[in-house]
Amino acid sequence: MRSILHVDMNNFYASVECLYHPEIRNFPVAVAGDPLNRHGIILAKNMIAKKLGVTTGEAIWEAKLKAPGLVLVPPDYKKYIRFSRMAREIYYEYSDQVEAFGLDENWIDLTGSLSCMHSDPVAIADTIRRRVKEELGVTVSVGVSFNKIFAKLGSDLKKPDATTVIPFEHFKEIVWPLPVGDLLYVGRSTARQLELIAINTIGDLARTDVAILRRRLGKWGEILWFFANGMDTSPVRKISESEQIKSIGNGTTCPRDLQTEQDVRLVFTVLAESVAARLRDCCVKCRGVQIFLRDNSLFTLSRQKQMEIPCCTSAPILETAMELFRQHYRWPKPLRSVSLSAIYLVTASRHVQLSLFDDTAERLLVQEQLEKTIDKLRDRFGHDAITRASALLDPKLTGFNPKEDHTIHPYSYFR
Ligand SMILES: [Mg+2]
Missing domain, CATH: 3.30.1490.100 (DNA polymerase, Y-family, little finger domain)
Known part of the structure; x- marks a missing residue:
């Protein structure tokens, strides 16, 4: 059984901007493209903006309707890449198998390194969470599980600054009641197709005859069925954030x-x-x-x-x-x-x-x-x-x- 972490930096771009500009920390903040350009969209937002309903990907004018005092900051990718690297340096102290997914997410495979660290994956997850907060000043959510898909799902379940464990023995109780759209790679259109055949939860997906899924969604149907049943075997690859x-x-x-x-x-x-x-x-x-x-x-x-x-x-x-x-x-x-x-x-x-x-x-x-x-x-x-x-x-x-x-x-x- 593998031990895999998925570490997700919370509200990454906005958190970094708030570190650099403490004076805006107590306002709703969004990182967005050029506000004078009508194509500008929200790239990230802090917790305060999130609570007011601001979402990533919406137009600036829409976000301003929801959060009238919204502070807009242009993106500064140099800063984000620097923070991304500093976080990965911490992760590398626990394993050499670290795979970036975007700038703010990483999988860490601890399977090989656990025996020499005299520790368990949950303790390491908590240590990483504490260290990133203390050393970088931003919070992370960590998912701990036996495959990448469930580790990622775990890091999404509790935010910010939390560890969520999805162990093999209990994955059905934790994962199966969740909406099918929570599964990585079930986008809005796939979720809609699944709802048409009465698949609303990840459990529904797992219990459906795989032949039906293959007929409906092709090869993808089969892959998603494997994911839902905890049979994702894809390895954590050594991919750096620039290759991302x-x-x-x-x-x-x-x-x-x-x-x-x-x-x-x-x-x-x-x-x-x-x-x-x-x-x-x-x-x-x-x-x-x-x-x-x-x-x-x-x-x-x-x-x-x-x-x-x-x-x-x-x-x-x-x-x-x-x-x-x-x-x-x-x-x-x-x-x-x-x-x-x-x-x-x-x-x-x-x-x-x-x-x-x-x-x-x-x-x-x-x-x-x-x-x-x-x-x-x-x-x-x-x-x-x-x-x-x-x-x-x-x-x-x-x-x-x-x-x-x-x-x-x-x-x-x-x-
Ligand atoms: Mg994130």
């Missing part, structure tokens, strides 16, 4: 439809700059670019391309995007919105092999230094402190700061 960030992308709906390649280039330039800055923020590089186009009849097109040298600078990202664009778009219609994503991310600290015969990699390093300097200028003096001359060609098209508005997507459980 799958892609970094920015998009925009343009103030006017794009008519020419020059228009597209202007908007892609702003997007490429912001994507590159975010790659640098997260200390990662990309080995591919993906573009997404939507024309004014709402027809959409998405294309991607790999790159030879991993990069975190705007020029190669922009050129790859333009190459994709010229190859695949023949202007049947003007474009309403475009987006640009950096994909196939790798950790930036990986060494670059410089070639004797080709100075591309070397030129990239120089470009990287230049763009890091621009990051610092913008950090200190604001986004508009420095801008490309080309952005002045059409300030209406280019006058947005996409860096404020984004999400980090956790890696899939199955890859």
